[in-house]
Amino acid sequence: MSILVDESTTFIVQGITGREAVNLTRECLDYGKGAKVVGGVTPGRLGREVHGVPVFDTVQQAVQDHGAPIDGSVVTVPPAFTKDAVFEAIENGIKLIVIVTERIPRRDVAEMVELAQLRGARIIGPNCLGIIVPDVIKMGGIGGPAKDAAKAYSPGPIGVISRSGGMTTEMSSTLTAAGLGQSTAVSIGGDAIIGSTYAELMPLFEADEQTQGIVIYTEPGGRMEAELARWVTENDSRLPIVAFMAGRFMDEMPGMSFGHAGTIVEGKEDTATEKIARLAEAGITVAEEISEIPEIMKSKLAERGSVVA
């Protein structure tokens, strides 16, 4: 199985007529078993098509046209309009929203997340590339064009969670080359406030029979790793976790932001050093290099008696 999406997942693309969104739609339609992109929304463009996907003015029209609830939406509208687009999706019954847009002020993100919580919806991102279930479906730009995504991702037992979109692919490709496929890979976004953190996705992987281990990519900034460490300890997780921490040099440069908006050392707790210590206390191995991850994971899986094909 997988988490969040599977071959039956239906979704729309909000902002579908934008240059990147057109490419993204093509990629999703082409990948795996072919995503069920049931519509796109760009206000004022009702009646058009993007790679055969009908375009609507409103999410409401897309839902009416589909004739049944739509599972998800990929939101690619400019930052100033993202909050309204996400509210529109949530209020029209959509339960899984992937926000690709970067540079959204965190007040807007926090409002979207709170409304999602009230309505039982989930947000992935913002500033992320989305979700991929190897050979089945991808929702978002993750992995790029179908043929490129197919090179990096393969089905298997490892769940991947990453604060960097590009590094989701780099790490999955390394796992694939070592014979460790992925159950689902999620690019969760690089902002200070995001819809779904490591700890919030863990219960889903925990409940997924296919998943035997977790690989995470992480950076300085924020408290998300401490939250994961706490979750793992409190819930006695069955899943071994291997982490990779980038941006160690930033510990010497407090107050400066690198890489992603949320990647900034503001206090002792959000340094790379402190995070590595917290993760280690929870039994999470932090690899020195990405190429070491597969071997560390294989030995952890062997310890737990997991059988990996």
Place this chain on the structure above:
Amino acid sequence: MRFFEYEAREIVKRAGIPVTDYGFTTDASEARSIAERIGGPTVIKSQVLTGGRMKAGGVKFADTPEEAEQHAADILQLEINGHQPRGVLVDPKAEVEQEFYAGVVWDGTRKRPVMIFSPVGGIDIEQVAEEQPDKVGRRHFSNILPFGDFEAKEVIASTGVTGSDLNKLVPIVTRLARLFVDNDMTLAEINPLGKLKDGSFVALDAHMDMENEARGRHKKLLKDLGVGDEETRQAREATEFELAGEAVDAASHRGVAGNVTEFDGDLGLVIGAGGGSLTLFDAVRKYGGRPANYCEIGGNPSVEKAKGLAKLVLSKPGVDKIAVMMSIVSNTRVDIVARGVIAACLELGFDPAEKIAIFRIPGAWEEEGFKILEKYGVEYADRSVSMHEAARRAVEKIQGGVTA
């Protein structure tokens, strides 16, 4: 984006929170007239965006306007942690009975703003939290529901404050919470919040930080405060090299070839994307390399833009070779970056094979990219070579070059 104290106080004042009758100036003689207007003992405070002002001698007390002028003249010349002061704030020396703390920050885990209140102010709130945890109240509030006075009342009351103090503090903390939300702050702090002899409360110092991404929605406030678009207010002032990097990135809006940060090494880096750059910079250092810079390429920039960045890095004094490396790309095209870096070498009269220590960018259009690199004899690697291994090879080459 951090505000100077004099700006933060203006923001607090605009929100309807009482402040002292202070004045800001960049001129010592004007400091004297402000002190005359105040008509009593004053405090002269350096306006710098760095901590440790008091210890460095950036805060001084004056009994007379003459003394205020002298202190202002001294402080205006005083550099603190490498920061030249913007000016001085001349503040009446308040008769304070008790110092309180009130602040609002984001809690990224709960994804809500959290108010922090303490009847122990004037010192670092983290120190109070450690030493007297029962004296620090915290309360999260909704992003969607309108902020209610009761929420401020609860956080204040939770620290044991009651009576008329409680009733006078509620509107102040309420206004601070609303100010935080309305202005897209990431930090809004009044410390100390002074209780004067007459029982009234006044903000004696304030710290405000606005989210960079939200600056566009607060143009009027920023204009009123005189904050220009060019003021980035980073922890460290941008160097000439970094400003040149910004110019390269700004030359066309498609893609990113920027976020250049200067370091003092000999290996120039043309790296990407966000997470990839962080990983590669660490990797170069892990293998003993000395990066000349940090940067980020992403979002498929033009050949021109990639070339501009590579030329900038290649021209940096002390740079011997460049390493062109990224995590697997799916949007940015390998061939475009390859064309850009090769053109940069050629235009500067360098042999790409000699100047480019390694090219490791796997992904979209890699066959086309590798073909070009091969033509110029540049060492390249596909995804079978890890990012760390590529960095190690680059470091080995540059160190070999130095000893040879």
